[in-house]
Amino acid sequence: MTEKCFDIGTIQAFLDGELSSDKMESVSRHVALCDDCAIALAAAEEESAFAFSALEQEFNTLVPTKRLWTKINNSIEKEKKTFWKPIFAFFSNPSVAAFASLLIVIGFFAAMLGLKTDVPTDLAVETVPSQKSVVSPIISKPNTALVETPVENNNPKFLLATNSGNDKPRNRAVKVDFIKSEGKSTRKIKPSMPIENGEQRATNENVLGEESYVKTIATLTETVNDGKDEVLKPAARFAFERDLAVTDDAIKKMSAEVKRNPKNVAAKQILRASYQNKIDLLNSVAEKTELMASLK
C-alpha cells in the first residue's frame, strides 16, 4: 500500500457518489488494498444504511412538493378567473383604458345634450316600467310539479297559483323555497341539503336524539377533514370514502323514509345505526390521528 489513507469525509463522499470519476477510481483502488480504509468504508456504509432506515418513515411521509403547490396555486387562480377576469384584463391595458375614458367623456356630453332637449315630463314617466309588470319570483315556475319540500316542523307549504299560460285558470300547487324568519332577517333554506352538512340540515324530530347525532357528525367531519390526507394511506382513504358514501346514502334514504312515514320503526332503527356507523367511522380516523400524534 503506497497511497495515503483517505479521511472519513472523502469516504462518505465516495459512498454518496459525490466524487469525480478519477477520485472515485483512486478511492476504490485504495480501499481494495487498504484494510483500515475498507473497515472505515464498511462502517460508514452501515451508519448510512441505519440512518436511512431510521429516517425512512420521514422520507416516505407525504409532504406536498413544490410542483404540487404550484399546481394547487394555479388551480386556485383558475377557479378565481370568473366572468369578470377577462374584462378586467382587457381594461388593464393603458391604451384601452385611455380610449374608454375618452368615450366616457364624449358619452357624458352627449347625454347632457340629450337631456337638455325639451321633452314633456309625462312622456318620460311612461318609459319607467309599470308596477303591473313586476312578477313575484316565488311563483315564477309555472310547470313545476307538485313536490313536497322538507320544511321545518314537517309542515309542507304550498302556494296556490294560476297557470298564466293557459286560458282556463286552475288552481295548482307549486314548489316554493321555505323562508325561515329569524327575527328581522330572513334566510332561505335549500331543500336538498347534504347530510354531512349537519349544522344546516333540518333534523328529523321523529328520531330520538337525531340532532345530537348530526351535531357530533358535523364536529367530527370538521376534525377529520383537516388531517385525513396525512393519516390515511391511499388504500385506506379509498375504503374510508367508500364506507362514508355508503353510510351517507343510507342516512339520506332512511331519513327521507322516516320523514315520509314517521311510524316506520325499521327505517328509524336503520337510520340510528347508520348515524352511529358514520360516527364510528369518523371517530376511527380521529383516533388514529391522535395515536400517531402521541407516538411522534
Added chain:
Amino acid sequence: MKEREKITSFIKTANVLFVVVFLCLSAITIFAQTETPPKPIVPPKPKNSKAGKVALNKGDTPAEKSIAVDSNVNISLCVSEGNLKINGWERNEIRAFVSSGSETGFKVLQKNKQSGKAVWVMVLGFDPAKNKETNLDECLSGEKIELDVPRGATVNVKGQASETTIESVGKVSVEIVGGDIFLSGIERGIDAKTYEGDVTVGKSGGAMTLLSTTGNIVAFNVAPSGIGDIFKAKTSSGAITLQSVEHRQMEINSNSGSMKFVGEFLSGGQYTFGTQNGSILLAIPQNSSCKINASYGRGAFNSALPLLNVVKNAASKTQSLSALMGSGDAALNLTTYSGSIRIKKSEGEK
C-alpha cells in the same frame, strides 16, 4: 308631432343608457388598474417531530434486560418499529429482548409497599439507569422485540407499524396504527385496536373490544370471565367471523363487511348484529331459543330454522320482522341497510 316626441324620448332613453354603460365601463377600468395579484398560498412547514433520539444498541449482542416484578404487574410499552411478541411465563419477572435495534430498559412507576416489588413498569427503548441523556425515544424499535412477562400481568401496548402477538397473560390493551394483532390465552379481558390490519383472538376470556378499520376480525373459543362481560367487535370494511363466542352480551358491527356467527345464543343474552351493506350469517343449533327483531332495507331475510309468531312489516324502502325461535330466551337484534340476513343450522346438525 307625436312621432317627434317619441323620437326625442327614445334619444333621451338611449343617452341615459349610454351614460350608465360608460360609467360601468369606467368603474371596471379603475378596478382593473388597481387589481392586486392573488397571494400565493405558502405551503405549511413540516411539523417538527417530537420523537426523541433512538438509543441504538451498539453492542454485538441483542439488548436484553430483566427485572423482578409483582405477579399482577401492569406493563406499558410503545413500539415504533418491529414485530412484537409478548409471552406469559411462570416467573415473577419481566425479560425484554430487542434484536437489531434500540436498547432496552425499565422504569418502575410504582412498587408494592409490602413486597417492594414493582407493580407498574414501563419498558423503554433505552436504559434509564445507564443512559441519562434527555430527549431519548421511549419507544422500542428493532427487528424482533420479545417480552416474557408474568402470566397475571396486564399489558398495554401502543405502536406504529408492527405485528403484535401476545399469549398467556392476564389482560391486554393494544392500539397500533398498522399491523395485525394475534391474541391467545388472555384471561381477564382484551381491548385491541388496529387501524390497518386484522385482529385474531382465540382461547381467551373476559370483556372484549376488538376494533379494526380496514381489517378482518376473527374470534374463536372465547368466553366471559365474569357476569356482564361484553363482547364488542367492529370493523369498517373487513369481515367478522365469530365461532364459539360464549358472551351473553354481544355487539357486532361492520360497515361494508360481512359477518358470520357460529355458536349458541345463551338464555338471557342480548345479541346485536349490524351492517351497512354486508351480509349477516348466523349458524346456530336447531334448538336455539331467541326473540328476533330484524330491520333491513334493500336486503332479504331468510331462516332455515322454524320461526313462530312471525310479524312482517314492509314499507317502501324498509322491511322489518319480529319472530320467535323456540321459547325466545335470548334477544337477537339484526340491522342491515342493504345486506342480507340468513339463519341456518350449525354444521354437523341434521
